[in-house]
Amino acid sequence: MSTKAEFFARIRDQMRKTRGLFAASVATRPEHPALQADTIRRELAERWPETLEKFRREFERVGGVFYRVASVDDVPSVVGGIAREREARELVSWHSGVLGADLSHALEAAGLDVHEMPAAEAEDAASRERLRAIAARADLGLTGVDLAVAETGTLILMSGVGRPRSTSLLPPYHVAVFDRTALVESLHQVGVFLEAWHGDGAPPGTGAVINFITGPSRTADIELTLTRGVHGPREVHAIFVEGGIRG
Template sequence: MAARIVRRVDAHARSSGGRAPHVPRALGRARARGTAVTTKAEFFDRIRAEMARTPGRAPSALAARPVRPREGLDVLRRELSERWRENLDRFQHELERVGGVLHRVAEAGEVPDVVAQIAAERGMHRVVTWPRDTLGVDVAAPLVTRGFDAAVMPGTEVAAAERARLRGLAAAADLGVTGAEVAIAETGTLVVVSGAGRPRSTSLLPACHVAVFERDVLVESLVQMGLVLEAWHEGAEPSWRGAAINFITGPSRTADIELTLTRGVHGPKEVHAVFVERGLSVARRA
């Protein structure tokens, strides 16, 4: 006869037997100090102590800020003018690594041809562009003659209601054309600065972004970009006070917790850069 296992159940519900309290080690140390909450100062003190024990990869001292950054930038640009071909090749390599595309043209008049080709190959019809004065070339008129719906952003500041309308126009566009104030060869990054005649929505809201630039805006590294920023903000009243400076490195990419990569969630799905060897007419800030 098989043995029977009998488990007895208490007739009345009761609490489990008493045990010693379980206190995590960190809380135990805090309790010993008389507090179970870490203050902000204590938190940073522990980080500093740990960093002091761990050798860093970068020097801990801050780099000295340039005394006359605009003069330094002028010197740098003269040096870079002798290496622009090498820097452009590196920019193209890095841009393509992050999913961007570089187009090279000899004359500014060829830019509308490139934009039209990009749009036609993707079945895009609605284009929004910066005005000629800030872009350096007229793109809208040639596109309209080819049957595209091309809108030009205003070249001056506008009222709030008009800004809202223009954002809607950019959001409905398939392709946005902007300039680029700096192109960083080290990372394939386009630096786009907003302001009157250069609305940020043109580069952010359409599914495809096309940026037009010339050799004068090429820099080699992020370190050199730091000098550019210093030059832009030199003086008590910088000319670009309040402007948004966007660093664009390839198309928008977003991954969820399962590492599923999606393009175009927070920005354009495609980024194209058009390098113009000569003919752009753009006034630089510094």
């Protein structure tokens, strides 16, 4: 039985032998990903407005709904508006420490029944099932964003304690909140950050699952009839906070 490294090595070898069949070449692993990630951050600090505009265009092109607010204090008002338009009442959220802001009270004041994921890991299978059931019955899922990819309009979310993947996958409406620190230009840059996060630079409490979310869930049958929301949210909303989430 082959190891994971051997398995990926065979895939890379076959891709090199069949040039022209794949849209991209095989990327080389960065030698110093943490240093490269820092360089990317510094460069994007100078051109984040252009990167954000490209993200907005691509995100809307794949069916996402984009919002821009001045402060994190404006987020509950936007979420409340989304909920009212869809007659949604129940919301499940990442833990406030992971999200970067405590929005629960303001969201409740906006008329929502808020369930915040716990900061500690579930102790047993029954506790994990209870949390999944909360996410499954919720109308909206509120999350942060680890990376927002301008090239494809993709939101990248890492699962973990206080940030289960069920929050973005099970409710029919997903609302993601992010600021300029999440912006990257390309999937190549995503690879650099993921390599850097294999070391000590990963967001706190993150696990092994990484979700790449490019627009709402879409499913087509054999007759090419396209349906939204069968295997995930039927709508994805992204709220960009100009002033930063953590202040």
